[in-house]
């Protein structure tokens with residue numbers, strides 16, 4: 001994979017991914033989750049993003065989110081995410097090729113929480129897409145806590 005353009009990057013990202021994640025944060029107990037994540041390319045050129053998680057022991061739903069991933073010609077990514085917990089998020093950052101993988105390192109440039117949501121000050125998401133699948137980490141900052149890892153997941157690309 002060399003000198004990929006934005007349409008090549010979109011095709012590489014497109015797919016469904018399944019796997020496990022681990023959650024942590026200084027203010028809460030560690031937890032595990034099962035995750036299904038999909039990136040579907042629209043004919044309009046954007047990618048529809050959907051994520052859903054469940055409790056690995058009970059199968060009960062946990063967090064889910066929906067959004068759009070926009071990749072421009074300059075290989076800058078823009079992720080628009082809405083969360084049912086009352087968080088609306090815009091993350092931006094570069095798309096880079098690293099050792100056969102495609103890495104998106106995104107920082108929140110816009111973040112709004114609803115009146116009853118738990119406060120969140122900043123989010124960073126780092127996604128690493130490879131032929132095998134997707135590995136990612138999500139950091140967040142809340143009042144009194146600097147950017148700290150909240151989630152780390154490792155998922156396999158389906159159909160491979």
Ligand code: HEM
Nearest residue numbers: 023027028031033053062063087118119120123138140142
């Ligand atoms: C970017 C995505 C996410 C954001 C912004 C977010 C935000 C938060 C916040 C603000 C808290 C409260 C921390 C505190 O008040 O001390 C929290 C706690 C928690 N989060 Fe997340 N979270 C995200 C994704 C997830 C995911 C994917 C899961 C599970 C699969 C998850 C599970 C939990 C759990 C179990 C807690 C502790 C209990 C609770 O407060 O509900 N979170 N999260």
